[in-house]
């Protein structure tokens with residue numbers, strides 16, 4: 001291999017022959033990342049709570065000439081995340097890249113948190129992460145190559161009181177990623193977190209529609225750039241973390257926040 005190909009974009013970032021699962025890729029940040037991985041050559045399993053919700057992203061990938069299949073699971077149910085990973089491995093014969101992106105977020109200060117809110121956050125954000133890691137890491141290590149990217153949040157280290165449970169479960173998720181990064185270091189499997197700041201997605205649509213002026217003034221103050229990010233701005237970093245380029249980085253966090 002000559003120097004040009006060693007440092008060519010395809011050798012560093014190309015994902016031909018790789019299989020990826022992106023949870024919560026029916027829309028928002030996950031959909032953008034799924035499309036980015038597919039454009040780099042990966043076969044992508046697009047996940048949503050139902051096939052109906054995943055189909056739009058699958059269609060977009062296929063119309064660009066990429067390879068994608070829909071999968072669905074309600075991640076709040078015990079063992080559903082484990083079965084989701086196993087289904088991808090059975091269908092494709094391997095899972096090389098796992099993007100842990102779907103999450104629950106119920107805004108409430110601690111005084112108003114209900115037991116049901118606690119269960120939803122714990123199950124969707126934390127339990128499902130444990131199950132997916134238990135299922136995907138041993139086969140990745142046996143094949144000597146794997147990439148896990150957990151989509152965190154700046155709330156994992158700078159928690160706002162209105163998202164108490166969301167922030168705490170994001171912090172727990174990142175802690176788990178770090179412990180497993182250490183456990184699997186040297187096996188060819190790396191695990192990292194991508195932590196976005198405020199991104200304009202369905203997650204913020206109610207707030208935006210109910211109080212457009214408040215949203216405008218909030219976005220102007222929320223970071224140095226004075227605007228919310230958009231999902232496509234997460235793709236380059238996700239592609240880096242999912243590729244051969246990320247062979248010597250594990251247990252780290254990439255913050256994409258517009259400056260905070």
Ligand SMILES: NC(=O)c1ccc[n+]([C@@H]2O[C@H](COP(=O)([O-])OP(=O)(O)OC[C@H]3O[C@@H](n4cnc5c(N)ncnc54)[C@H](OP(=O)(O)O)[C@@H]3O)[C@@H](O)[C@H]2O)c1
Pocket residue numbers: 023024025026027028029030047048049050053054073074075076100101102103104105124151152153154195196197198199200201202203204
């Ligand atoms: N947007 C932001 O400002 C922001 C900031 C920091 C971090 N993040 C993080 O970035 C990630 C993506 O956020 P987003 O704003 O793009 O999300 P979003 O637009 O709200 O989309 C959520 C995705 O997760 C899936 N999902 C939700 N609950 C689920 C459940 N119980 N079981 C299975 N799937 C479920 C949804 O599937 P359906 O379409 O089928 O419902 C959808 O694909 C999340 O981890 C979020 O915490 C977002």
